C-alpha cells in the first residue's frame with residue numbers, strides 16, 4: 001500500500017507513549033519506555049530487537065493481554081486500556097487475532113473446532129462458527145486438516161491452524177510473536193505468506209521475529225532496544241539494513 005493511501009486512513013492500531021514497568025523497587029524492570037507506533041490497514045510491521053528488548057511485552061499489551069503502566073492502546077478508534085471491561089474484552093476478541101510461538105491449540109479439539117472456538121466465544125452459533133471455520137481453513141488450503149487433532153499434525157500444520165484461528169471472523173488486527181520460531185524455514189515462509197495475504201486483504205499485522213528473512217515480508221521494520229524504538233525502516237531500504245549493520249545496532 002502506498003504511503004499516500006495509508007495517510008488517508010485511520011490506523012488500526014495506535015500505541016501512544018506506552019510504558020510498562022514489571023515488578024517494583026530493586027527488581028523493577030522498565031520493559032517499555034515510551035513506545036509510539038501506528039499500524040495501518042494493509043500494513044505488516046515487523047518488530048525486531050535483542051532478547052529482553054520488550055518485543056513480547058509490546059505485543060501482549062497491543063493485544064490487550066497485559067496492561068501498560070502508562071500510555072494508550074487504541075484499536076480501531078477505541079482505547080482498549082480504559083472503559084467498561086466487558087465491552088473492551090468483546091472488542092478485543094472480535095478485532096484482534098493473536099498467534100503465539102508455541103501454537104497454543106487446544107489438544108482435545110480438532111483443527112476445525114480450534115478455529116471455530118473464537119467465533120463461538122464471539123456469540124456466533126456453533127453451527128455457523130463451524131461453517132466459518134471450514135471456510136477459513138479452505139481459504140488457506142488447510143481443509144484437509146479440519147478433523148485432525150493437534151497431536152496428529154506437524155508443527156508447521158499446527159501453526160497454520162493457529163493462524164487460521166487468529167484470522168477467522170475477519171479480525172482487523174493480527175499480532176504474531178515469533179510464529180515461525182519452532183519451524184523450519186520453508187514452513188516458516190508458508191506461515192508468513194498467510195499473514196502477508198491477510199494484510200494484503202486489508203488487515204493490520206505486527207510480527208515479532210528474530211529472522212531477517214521473515215522480517216523481509218513486512219512493509220516496515222521497527223527495531224527495539226531496552227524498551228525503546230531505536231530505528232525504523234521501510235521495505236525499500238529494509239533489505240540492505242537487514243543484511244547490513246542492523247544486528248549490531
Ligand SMILES: Nc1ncnc2c1ncn2[C@@H]1O[C@H](COP(=O)(O)OP(=O)(O)OP(=O)(O)O)[C@@H](O)[C@H]1O
Nearest residue numbers: 022023029031049050051052053054055056057058
Ligand atoms: N512478567 C514479568 N515480570 C518481570 N519482568 C518481566 C516480565 N515479563 C518480561 N519481563 C522483563 O521485561 C523485559 C522485556 O521482556 P520481553 O519478554 O518483552 O522481551 P523480548 O524482546 O520479547 O525477548 P525475547 O526475544 O527473549 O522473547 C525483560 O527484561 C524481561 O526480563
Ligand SMILES: [Mg+2]
Nearest residue numbers: 055056057177
Ligand atoms: Mg519475546
